[in-house]
Amino acid sequence: MRLLIVEDDRKTADYIVKGLSEAGHACDCLADGRDGLFAATRESYDVIVADRMIPGLDGLSMVKAIRAAGVRTPILFLTSVGGVDDRVEGLEVGGDDYLVKPFAFSELSARIGALGRRPPAQDQRTTLKVADLEMDLLARRVTRQGQMIELQPREFRLLEVLMQAEGRVMTRTMLLERVWDFHFDPKTSVVETHISRLRTKIDKPFSTQLLHTVRSTGYCLHAPA
Template structure:
């Protein structure tokens, strides 16, 4: 999983990030609430772990702003503010779980893993659109500029993930998990191969590129900016 950790205590953040890395997860650390808001709404993550006491924008306001922006990534508050009313307030703000400091890392990891296993909340759309690219989820058809695009089932699934995360960077690990349900590195180029095939069908016959390679990071589907 790719985890966004928002924690302004650098010693605590380093300890948690090291534990996540040892468990096989990617972890980005942000120390400012305002910076975290930008990161959370522009990058793709599987789980947010958030302290409530943050500089510039507190954790409660951060979660409310993230939810208002339509980001549905599961969020866990990890904080020293542990009263019953505080926990209720955090959950009502849009968090999915609440863990009070001091904590056992094993419990934090178990809770994060549980959040990561939840099926993603899907938008109730039956048609996805990015520029002139259109995917009908009921008919299982894809059109670009009014021209039908024939995709294999795995190519369709890959494109669906990219379109549902339009404008966000999807890492190789995230695509392996969401399209192939592979939670380890298979040491193959299966993602790269399918991206190449997808690009040949939805981009090369057309004048405007939608599928972009983000060097050393992953892939993003979006119209030119």
């Protein structure tokens, strides 16, 4: 795979590049967030590995800008900032996985491999539609009744999962796994908060409700009967 590593600590960067190169990967390594953003939006990579505390443009801002540019390359945050809220924040801006330093190289390699095995965007549906709600996955655009709806990256991903599961109930645990890649309960209200924000944007301005709460179970997006 071709990998982009954005890490300003030279010792850590050299260690990562050496190990990944020995595993057969081609690595581009940069130490500045602005350079990382430029490379990610100009070149084609299979996976991006990014630290949060980098000069020029911090990791969170870099990833947010990458997603805003429509780049869907899987991104792994590799950072010493490892609190639950920090991990949630990293995933909300568009990260796909989060690994805290110090780390085992074998785990880093395995996570990169897992991200690289995800099907590319061109192998998936590029548009989703539920009633009058439409999502363009390539342009990362959402409209309802022709009106543009502005969503944050994690709100977009949450809506994407709900639209793909049209008519099926998605539990809180399922959403944590598919939207935030949590395989444990972080004991936060992140799902409920984002559902509320999403409902405000896709339902409240319109006469027909599409996003429904299934009491004590989860959430379901479906067209009116």
